[in-house]
Each structure stands twice: as structure tokens, then as C-alpha cells.
Amino acid sequence: MSFEVLLDHRIGERRIGLGLASDEAITALVGPSGAGKTTVLNCVAGLRRPDRGRIVVGGTVLFDSAADVNLPPERRRAGYVFQDARLFPHLKVESNLRYGERLTRREERWIGHDEVVEFLGIGHLLARWPATLSGGEVRRVAIGRALLAAPRFLLLDEPFASLDPARGEALMRLVERIRDELKVPILLVSHDRSEVARLTGHVATLG
Amino acid sequence: MTGWLTASELSVVVLSLKVSLVAVVVTLPIAYALAWLLARRRFPGRILVDALVHLPLVVPPVVTGWLLLILFGRTGPIGGWLDEHFGITLVFRWTGAALAAAVMALPLMVRAMRLSIEAVDRKLVDAARSLGARPWHAFLTVTLPLSAPGIAAGAMLGFARSLGEFGATITFASNIAGETRTLPLAIYSGLQLPGAEAQVARLSVISIVLSIAALIVSELLVRRSGGSRAHVL
Numbered sequence: 001m002s003f004e005v006l007l008d009h010r011i012g013e014r015r016i017g018l019g020l021a022s023d024e025a026i027t028a029l030v031g032p033s034g035a036g037k038t039t040v041l042n043c044v045a046g047l048r049r050p051d052r053g054r055i056v057v058g059g060t061v062l063f064d065s066a067a068d069v070n071l072p073p074e075r076r077r078a079g080y081v082f083q084d085a086r087l088f089p090h091l092k093v094e095s096n097l098r099y100g101e102r103l104t105r106r107e108e109r110w111i112g113h114d115e116v117v118e119f120l121g122i123g124h125l126l127a128r129w130p131a132t133l134s135g136g137e138v139r140r141v142a143i144g145r146a147l148l149a150a151p152r153f154l155l156l157d158e159p160f161a162s163l164d165p166a167r168g169e170a171l172m173r174l175v176e177r178i179r180d181e182l183k184v185p186i187l188l189v190s191h192d193r194s195e196v197a198r199l200t201g202h203v204a205t206l207g
Numbered sequence: 208m209t210g211w212l213t214a215s216e217l218s219v220v221v222l223s224l225k226v227s228l229v230a231v232v233v234t235l236p237i238a239y240a241l242a243w244l245l246a247r248r249r250f251p252g253r254i255l256v257d258a259l260v261h262l263p264l265v266v267p268p269v270v271t272g273w274l275l276l277i278l279f280g281r282t283g284p285i286g287g288w289l290d291e292h293f294g295i296t297l298v299f300r301w302t303g304a305a306l307a308a309a310v311m312a313l314p315l316m317v318r319a320m321r322l323s324i325e326a327v328d329r330k331l332v333d334a335a336r337s338l339g340a341r342p343w344h345a346f347l348t349v350t351l352p353l354s355a356p357g358i359a360a361g362a363m364l365g366f367a368r369s370l371g372e373f374g375a376t377i378t379f380a381s382n383i384a385g386e387t388r389t390l391p392l393a394i395y396s397g398l399q400l401p402g403a404e405a406q407v408a409r410l411s412v413i414s415i416v417l418s419i420a421a422l423i424v425s426e427l428l429v430r431r432s433g434g435s436r437a438h439v440l
Binding site: 073 | 335
């Protein structure tokens with residue numbers, strides 16, 4: 001199984017329940033906005049603790065309320081690409097890319113810096129400040145930063161949202177290439193079922 | 208400078224700068240820790256800590272000085288302990304003046320730093336954690352640098368406040384020439400003496416110049432590090 005997510009979480013009045021087991025390269029989670037899709041990703045990344053459940057990725061138990069397992073985010077090795085990218089504003093693109101890479105042990109790295117830069121076509125952006133990048137550029141740098149942290153899996157939160165059709169298409173092809181060439185399991189969240197149908201056969205619905 | 212100021216006036220200026228500098232440097236990490244605690248943590252007694260930090264801002268400075276005498280006086284609980292174990296005496300010493308200045312500057316420093324820490328998006332800290340950073344590393348590489356403008360502003364504000372400190376200093380450290388007589392105290396002493404009008408004027412001008420310089424430096428530091436890259440998306 002690439003992703004096995006079973007969780008029950010309550011935020012205020014809202015209750016988020018999900019049971020998901022997928023062995024696809026890409027697993028998609030769709031649902032209307034406000035259904036708790038990002039909350040699920042945060043739970044998988046370890047940024048939020050679900051009330052109850054069990055989260056297993058690639059055979060590693062990240063969270064299990066019954067067994068009292070709850071790995072901190074830095075030990076889960078998730079390549080989380082946030083919807084709002086969250087590039088560090090005080091670091092140039094180059095240093096943003098290096099941030100996670102520096103924290104990764106050499107033997108755990110499975111992709112090189114130059115390889116990532118070329119793969120994403122961001123070589124010309126390295127000396128820039130994040131604030132000067134376009135929406136598409138920001139997202140590509142965020143993906144690069146996540147890949148360089150040698151993640152065991154990727155979490156993509158609405159990767160195609162709020163991009164013009166051409167940029168959205170380019171990013172879609174990029175995700176397909178990650179799927180086909182990098183062999184790292186991806187859990188992708190989207191509000192648009194038609195958008196993800198092309199990427200994967202496993203689409204789970206929330207809300 | 209020496210032609211314009213007398214030797215004793217110059218020593219007052221030097222003492223003032225020393226007292227204020229020591230007060231700010233020693234208080235800086237404490238103020239930042241308190242600011243971080245108040246900005247980022249919910250814990251029982253938080254309101255009490257907040258109130259205690261702000262106490263010197265709201266009570267009359269002479270009362271703060273009195274409280275310092277009670278606590279740090281030679282027979283006080285903290286002062287007695289310091290005297291007994293380290294042979295450190297604070298009352299009637301320049302170090303006591305620095306302590307009074309530090310306590311009075313603390314609330315201003317904490318406020319400036321707290322605002323800047325609250326302005327650091329926690330989501331950036333989450334991003335750092337997901338990239339493999341332990342909490343302490345995420346703090347050092349994200350929260351600390353992004354709140355640097357607030358640290359600079361707090362330090363300069365605290366420095367200006369320390370330079371102007373009068374009430375708590377005269378109460379706790381007294382007005383001893385060459386030891387605790389800082390600029391405001393020297394100006395006050397000058398006002399008691401007939402014929403010292405020119406001295407009072409000179410020291411006052413220096414006070415004004417130093418304080419305004421500190422404020423301008425703090426403003427410039429904030430602008431330079433804030434700049435165009437303060438926000439993403």
C-alpha cells in the first residue's frame with residue numbers, strides 16, 4: 001500500500017472522517033472546499049493530530065492512536081507542497097531549495113540539486129527573492145524544495161488551482177513526470193474531480 | 208566634544224551610554240524569550256506573566272524603584288542571595304542603575320518583539336518542520352530571522368528608554384556622581400544648583416540627540432530588513 005489513511009477528526013462542529021487505502025502512484029482526494037481536505041494532508045504530514053485513526057505510508061506507521069504512535073513532522077519525511085507554497089520570504093530561491101536538503105542525510109537523498117533545478121526548469125530563478133516570483137514559479141520552487149528534502153512521499157495541496165490554463169497544463173505534465181520518473185507516491189488534493197481523473201485511477205471523496 | 212563638554216559632563220555621558228548598553232544587552236534575550244512565550248504559548252498564568260512584564264510601564268517609576276529596593280536591596284531576597292553567594296551588590300552601584308533601566312525598558316522591548324513574532328506566519332514554521340527541521344532549528348532559521356526587525360526595534364526603543372530612566376534609578380541606585388548619576392540625574396542635579404543653566408542645557412541637548420538617534424536607527428533597521436521581501440503571495 002502506498003497510502004493507508006484512516007482518520008476521524010473533529011474541528012468545532014465539523015467532523016472529518018476518511019478511510020482510504022491506495023496502491024496507485026498517485027492517490028487523489030477530492031471534495032468541495034471546506035470538506036477538510038487540507039486537514040487530512042496536515043494530519044498525514046504530522047502538523048495536526050487527528051482525534052483517532054491510523055496513517056501508514058509506504059509501510060511506515062506515521063500515526064496510530066491505538067498504538068500511541070505519532071511521529072513528529074520532521075521524522076515523517078513528507079514532501080508537502082502547500083497550496084500557498086510557503087516559501088521562506090527571507091531566503092532566496094536557492095536557499096529555499098537547500099533548506100530541506102541540508103537537513104537530509106546524504107544516504108537518504110535520492111535526487112540531486114542540479115537534477116531538481118533542471119527537472120523543474122527553475123535555474124534562472126535561483127538568485128531571486130520569493131516575493132518576485134509568479135504564481136507558477138512559486139509552485140515549481142515549492143515542489144523543488146520538497147523534492148530536495150528527500151521525501152518518502154509527496155503531498156500536493158491543490159497544485160493546479162489559481163493558475164492560468166497554460167501554466168496549469170504545464171504543472172499537470174510535471175506531476176505526471178514525477179509520477180512516471182521519480183517513483184515517489186503522491187497524495188494529491190483537489191476540488192475538481194475532472195482535473196485529477198487524468199492523473200490517477202484512485203480517487204477518494206471527502207465530504 | 209571635549210572642548211564643549213567638561214570632563215565631568217563627559218563622564219556622565221559615558222556612564223549613561225554604559226548603563227543603557229548593558230541594560231539592553233542583558234535584557235535582550237530575556238525580553239525575546241518572554242515575547243516568544245507570550246506570542247506563541249498558551250499556559251496557565253500567562254496573564255500574570257503579561258501583567259508582571261507590563262508593571263513597570265503602568266506603575267509610577269518611583270514605585271518600581273521601591274520594589275527593586277525591596278527585592279534587590281542588600282537584605283532583600285534576591286539582593287541578599289546575590290551578595291552572599293557572589294558578592295554582588297546592586298544598590299548604589301552603576302550596575303543597579305543598569306538594573307533599574309533594564310526593568311523599565313523591559314515592557315517596551317517585549318511589546319515590540321512580541322508584535323514581530325506574532326507577525327511571523329506559523330505556517331512557515333510548519334513548512335520548516337515538514338522539511339525536516341526540529342522545533343529548535345525551525346525557530347533559529349525561520350522565527351528568529353523573520354522577527355529580527357522587531358528585535359532591532361525593541362533594542363533601540365529599550366536603549367532610548369534606558370537613557371531617559373530617572374525615577375526607578377534615583378530610588379534604587381541613588382544619585383551618586385561618577386557611579387549612578389546618568390544624564391537625567393545629572394540634569395536634575397544641575398537644576399538644583401544655581402548657575403548650572405548652561406550645563407543643564409548641554410546635557411539636555413545631548414539627551415535629545417542620543418534618544419532621537421536611537422529611534423531613527425531603529426526605524427532604519429526595521430525598514431531595511433522589512434523591505435520588499437517581507438511577504439510572499
